[in-house]
Amino acid sequence: MLDDIAELRTFVRIVAAGSLSAAGREMNLALSVVSKRLASLERRTDTRLVARSTRRLALTEEGQRLYEHAQRILAEIAEAEEALSHGRVEPQGMLRVGAPAALGRMHVGPVCRELVEVYSGISVDLCLTDRMVDLIDECMDVVVRIGAPKDSTLVMRRLADNHRIVVGAQSYLERRGYPASPQELENHDCIQYRGTGGHWRLLGPGGAVIEVETASRLRSDNGDVAQDWALAGCGLILKSRIDVEDDLAAGRLLRVLPGWHGDTAPVCALFPSQRQLPTRVRLFLDAMAQRLNRGGGT
Structure with a gap:
C-alpha cells in the first residue's frame, strides 16, 4: 500500500534529479535515507522501480507509470495544502493533454502556452495525434476530441458546437x-x-x-x-x-455548398472523473471553451 507520502516525494525527486545522491543534496537528506525510502517504496509495491548502473539511473516500465501517477498525486496534495493555508488553490503539477493534430496546433497548443505563462506551478505535456488516444492507459489528464464518443465510461464536457x-x-x-x-x-x-x-x-x-x-x-x-x-x-x-x-x-x-454541412461533430473534452478534478484541468477546460466560442459559426 502506498501510504507514505515522503517515499513518493523522494521517488519523484530521484527521477527529476537523475540520481539518489543528487536527490539527497536537493532534499538535504543523507544518501542512506534516500536509498532507504526508495527501497521501502519498492518493497511496498513489490516492484522494481529503478534500474541502477554505475553511470546513470533509469526507470523500469512500472517505475515510469508510478512516476506519472505520483506527480499527479503530489500536485493535488500541494493544491489542497495551498487551499488550506491561503484560502485559495494555486494550480500545480503536470497537465497531460491529448488532441488531434490540427485542432491541437490551432487551439489546444495556444491555450496550454497561456496557462504556463500565467501559472508558474503548471507544466504541460501535449500529445498531438489523429489516432484515438486511450486516456487511462496513456496517463492523460484530459483528451480533446472532435465528435462525441458513442460509448465511453469517461466524463465528457462539450466545449463547442461544430460541424x-x-x-x-x-x-x-x-x-x-x-x-x-x-x-x-x-x-x-x-x-x-x-x-x-x-x-x-x-x-x-x-x-x-x-x-x-x-x-x-x-x-x-x-x-x-x-x-x-x-x-x-x-x-x-x-x-x-x-x-x-x-x-x-x-x-x-x-x-462551397454553403447550405450543406456534415453531421454535428462537437468539440468535446474527456476526463476520468468529475470528482476532485485538479485545478489545472478545470482551468484548461474553461480556457478551451472560451477560446473555441470566441467567434461565431461558419
Missing part, C-alpha cells in the same frame, strides 16, 4: 468550377483523410440528407496533411469548421 463543411482553394475552384449540388461532388477531386473517408453525408435545407461517394487520388491518415493539400489546390475537403475557420477568414480556403 464539417466543404471547402477548397480558389485555385482549384477556378480550375474545376464550383459544385452546384452535393451530387456534383462525385465529379470533383475530394481529398480524403481518416475521420471522413470517401463516404460524405451532408445535411441540407429542410432537413434534407444526401450521401455521396467521393473519389480521390490523395488520401492521408493525418488531417493537417489533407488540409495542406486543399490549400495547395489539390481538391475539395470535408473538414471541421473549427479546423478551417482561420483559413476561411484569410481567404485561403472558400466554402
Whole structure:
C-alpha cells in the first residue's frame, strides 16, 4: 500500500534529479535515507522501480507509470495544502493533454502556452495525434476530441458546437468550377483523410440528407496533411469548421455548398472523473471553451 507520502516525494525527486545522491543534496537528506525510502517504496509495491548502473539511473516500465501517477498525486496534495493555508488553490503539477493534430496546433497548443505563462506551478505535456488516444492507459489528464464518443465510461464536457463543411482553394475552384449540388461532388477531386473517408453525408435545407461517394487520388491518415493539400489546390475537403475557420477568414480556403454541412461533430473534452478534478484541468477546460466560442459559426 502506498501510504507514505515522503517515499513518493523522494521517488519523484530521484527521477527529476537523475540520481539518489543528487536527490539527497536537493532534499538535504543523507544518501542512506534516500536509498532507504526508495527501497521501502519498492518493497511496498513489490516492484522494481529503478534500474541502477554505475553511470546513470533509469526507470523500469512500472517505475515510469508510478512516476506519472505520483506527480499527479503530489500536485493535488500541494493544491489542497495551498487551499488550506491561503484560502485559495494555486494550480500545480503536470497537465497531460491529448488532441488531434490540427485542432491541437490551432487551439489546444495556444491555450496550454497561456496557462504556463500565467501559472508558474503548471507544466504541460501535449500529445498531438489523429489516432484515438486511450486516456487511462496513456496517463492523460484530459483528451480533446472532435465528435462525441458513442460509448465511453469517461466524463465528457462539450466545449463547442461544430460541424464539417466543404471547402477548397480558389485555385482549384477556378480550375474545376464550383459544385452546384452535393451530387456534383462525385465529379470533383475530394481529398480524403481518416475521420471522413470517401463516404460524405451532408445535411441540407429542410432537413434534407444526401450521401455521396467521393473519389480521390490523395488520401492521408493525418488531417493537417489533407488540409495542406486543399490549400495547395489539390481538391475539395470535408473538414471541421473549427479546423478551417482561420483559413476561411484569410481567404485561403472558400466554402462551397454553403447550405450543406456534415453531421454535428462537437468539440468535446474527456476526463476520468468529475470528482476532485485538479485545478489545472478545470482551468484548461474553461480556457478551451472560451477560446473555441470566441467567434461565431461558419
